[in-house]
Amino acid sequence: MFDRFVHARIWLAIALSYLVVSLLILSPVLTSGALHHSVFLEGDAAFPVWANGWVAYALSHFKDPFFSPDVWSPRGVNLLANTTSVGLAVLFAPITWLVGPVGSFNLQLISLPVASALAMCLAVRPWVKSSAAVWLAGLAWGFCPVALEAMTWGWPNFLYLATAPLLFWLLSDLVHSQRHSPRFLGISLSIVLTVQFTVGTEMLAIIGMVSLIIVPICGILALIANRTRCISKLTRIVTTLAWSAPLFALVLVPLLLFTLQGPAHLPTWVYPSAFLKNSHGTLSSLVSRPTLTGAFLASRTYTSPSTSYFGYVLLAAAGAAIALRRREVATWVLVGIAVVSCWLSMGSDALLSPWKLLLHLPVVHNIIEGRFIDLTWFAVIFLVVLGFDRSISLLGERFHPGRGLAVASLLPIIAFSQLGYGLSNALHVVSWAVVDDPAVATVAYTTAHSRLVTFPFPVTARGMIQESTDDFRYQLVGGWGPQVYQGTRTEEDVYTYFEGLTALGGPQLTAPELSQVGKQLLAWKVTDAVLPRRIRYPTVRGYVQPAAMIGTLTELYGSPRTVDGEWVWSVGRHSWHDSPVASKLWRRCVINVFRRHPSALPTCIDKALQHTT
Numbered sequence: 001m002f003d004r005f006v007h008a009r010i011w012l013a014i015a016l017s018y019l020v021v022s023l024l025i026l027s028p029v030l031t032s033g034a035l036h037h038s039v040f041l042e043g044d045a046a047f048p049v050w051a052n053g054w055v056a057y058a059l060s061h062f063k064d065p066f067f068s069p070d071v072w073s074p075r076g077v078n079l080l081a082n083t084t085s086v087g088l089a090v091l092f093a094p095i096t097w098l099v100g101p102v103g104s105f106n107l108q109l110i111s112l113p114v115a116s117a118l119a120m121c122l123a124v125r126p127w128v129k130s131s132a133a134v135w136l137a138g139l140a141w142g143f144c145p146v147a148l149e150a151m152t153w154g155w156p157n158f159l160y161l162a163t164a165p166l167l168f169w170l171l172s173d174l175v176h177s178q179r180h181s182p183r184f185l186g187i188s189l190s191i192v193l194t195v196q197f198t199v200g201t202e203m204l205a206i207i208g209m210v211s212l213i214i215v216p217i218c219g220i221l222a223l224i225a226n227r228t229r230c231i232s233k234l235t236r237i238v239t240t241l242a243w244s245a246p247l248f249a250l251v252l253v254p255l256l257l258f259t260l261q262g263p264a265h266l267p268t269w270v271y272p273s274a275f276l277k278n279s280h281g282t283l284s285s286l287v288s289r290p291t292l293t294g295a296f297l298a299s300r301t302y303t304s305p306s307t308s309y310f311g312y313v314l315l316a317a318a319g320a321a322i323a324l325r326r327r328e329v330a331t332w333v334l335v336g337i338a339v340v341s342c343w344l345s346m347g348s349d350a351l352l353s354p355w356k357l358l359l360h361l362p363v364v365h366n367i368i369e370g371r372f373i374d375l376t377w378f379a380v381i382f383l384v385v386l387g388f389d390r391s392i393s394l395l396g397e398r399f400h401p402g403r404g405l406a407v408a409s410l411l412p413i414i415a416f417s418q419l420g421y422g423l424s425n426a427l428h429v430v431s432w433a434v435v436d437d438p439a440v441a442t443v444a445y446t447t448a449h450s451r452l453v454t455f456p457f458p459v460t461a462r463g464m465i466q467e468s469t470d471d472f473r474y475q476l477v478g479g480w481g482p483q484v485y486q487g488t489r490t491e492e493d494v495y496t497y498f499e500g501l502t503a504l505g506g507p508q509l510t511a512p513e514l515s516q517v518g519k520q521l522l523a524w525k526v527t528d529a530v531l532p533r534r535i536r537y538p539t540v541r542g543y544v545q546p547a548a549m550i551g552t553l554t555e556l557y558g559s560p561r562t563v564d565g566e567w568v569w570s571v572g573r574h575s576w577h578d579s580p581v582a583s584k585l586w587r588r589c590v591i592n593v594f595r596r597h598p599s600a601l602p603t604c605i606d607k608a609l610q611h612t613t
Helices: 002-025 027-033 046-060 086-091 093-127 131-142 145-153 163-177 182-199 201-225 227-232 234-261 312-324 329-345 369-397 403-426 438-446 461-469 482-486 489-501 511-523 547-557 583-596 598-612
Strands: 071-073 451-454 475-477 528-532 537-539 542-544 561-563 566-569
Touching (some): 002 027, 002 093, 002 131, 046 086, 046 093, 086 093, 086 182, 093 131, 093 163, 093 369, 093 461, 131 369, 145 369, 145 403, 163 182, 163 201, 163 234, 163 329, 163 369, 182 201, 182 234, 201 227, 201 329, 201 369, 227 234, 312 329, 312 369, 312 403, 369 403, 438 451, 438 461, 438 528, 438 566, 451 461, 461 475, 489 511, 528 547, 547 566, 547 598, 583 598
Parallel strands (some): 071 475, 451 475, 451 528
Antiparallel strands (some): 528 566, 537 542, 561 566
C-alpha cells in the first residue's frame, strides 16, 4: 500500500511539473484574462472555440452536437468532418457552461500538453529504469515543436498528442510484456482510437498510414525470427481485437458514417490537390535552415517553432541511443516509425514516394503530408530517452566509464537543452482579445430568421465566436474546407471572390462577377451583411481588412446604415446594382480614401458610381 502511495505521489509531482510549464507558456493569455483573451482567434482557432459553444448549447437543448445549421448556412456544418475537436468540446462541456467557450478553449490549451506528456511517460516507463528518463520523455514530447506550434495557433486537434504513445504502450504490452489482459487492451485500444477520431481525424489518418506500413513489416520479421512464438501470440491478438470490436461497432463506425454520409459530410478534398502534390520538406531541413523556420534562433517576432528542424545534436543523440540499445526490438520499431514518417513527410517528391498513389484514396488525400513529421518527433524523442536511460545505467555500473559512454550520456542532455533553449526563444505566445460584435446581435434581434454575412467572409471566424456567445440566435453564411467543395461552381466562385476582397488592396469585381455575387447572396437567402468600418487582422499571409468588401457591397446595395458603430446592408430586402464604378475611382475610394477617412468610403463609392453612370 505504501509503495502505491509513493508511486502515485511521483506521478502527481510529474503531472504538476508539466502543468507549471504549460501555465508559463500561456501566461500572456492568463494574465490578460483567460475568459476574454486567447491565442490568435481569427484563424483556425475560431472553429474549436465555436464548437465549444455549440456542443454545450446543443447538449443543454437536446440537439445534435455533431451537426449545426447555424453556421456556414444554408448547408450547415458537420463537426466530425471538420477540425472542430468536437470530442474535446463534449468532454469540456461542463466547463463551457461555467466559463464560456473561450475560457474552456484556454483550459484545453493548458491541459492537452500535460495529457500528451503523461501518455508519453506511460509509454516509456516499461522500457526504462530511471524516473528522470520518464520525466524527460514526457516533457520533450508534450512540449515538442509540434505541440508548441499547435498551441501558438490554437489547434487542439494537433495539440492532443496522446494517441501515438498510448498506442505504442498498448501494442507493446500486447505482443511483448503481456502485463494486462486482452480484455483491458481491447477496450483501451478502442477508446484511444475513438477519442482520437473525435479530436482530430487527420492525426488518426497519419498514425493509421504509418501503422499500415510498420505493423506488417514487424509481423513478417517476427514470424521469420521465431515462428512458434509468433503463432502462440496470435490467440492473444485475436482476443484483444474481439474485445475492441463492440465499441468500434457501436461508437466509431456510426461516427465515421456520419462523417462520410451525414449532413454537410466530407465529400472530397479538404485541402487543394495542387497544394498536396508539392513536397513539404527535404531531408536537409532536418539539420539545416533554422533561420527560415525560426526554431533555434532568438526571435521575438510572432512566429511558431519549426516542426522539421531536429539539429545535428539531437540526431546524434538518437544515433547513440540506437548503438546502446541495438539489441532491443523496441529500438528498431522506433527507427522504422522515424524513417517511414520522415519519408512520408517529404511528400510526392521523395524517393519512391507512394503519394502519387495515395492522392487517389478518399481519406488520405485530406492529409497535409508535412505533418507526418509529428511521428518522427515521437520516435526520435523516445529513442533519445532510451539511450539516456541506458547510458546513466551503465555509468552507475562502471567505476571508470569509457569516453564513448560519457559522451553518450551527455548527448541527450545537450540535445534537449538545445531544443528547450531554441523553443523558449522562438515561441512567442501573443494574447488576443475577443472582439465583440454588438451590431450582429442587434441585427439578429430586429430581423426575423436572420442569415448574415460577416467579416471576414467566407471563413466568418469573427462571427463564429460572436455566435457562440449569443446562444445561436442567427445563422452565418459561409464555408470552409469540405463545405466549399460541396457547393456548385457558382458558390465556389463567389467564395473565391470574397476571399480576394478581404486581402489588403483586394481587386474590384467585374460587372458579371458583381451580378454573380448578387444572385448567389439572394439564393443563399442572406438577410443582412455586417462589416466593421475599419479593422485589420494579422494573418500568415499579411493583413486583411474590409475595405474592398465595403466597396463591393456598396456597389451592389448602395450606402449602408450604421448599427452599433458598424455598417449594415439589407441584402434580402433590396435588389442589387451590378454595374461597377470606374476602376480608377474605385481604387481611389478603396485604397486612398479608406486609409485616410474610413467612414467616407461608402459615400465615395456612391459618387463614383454616379459618375460612371
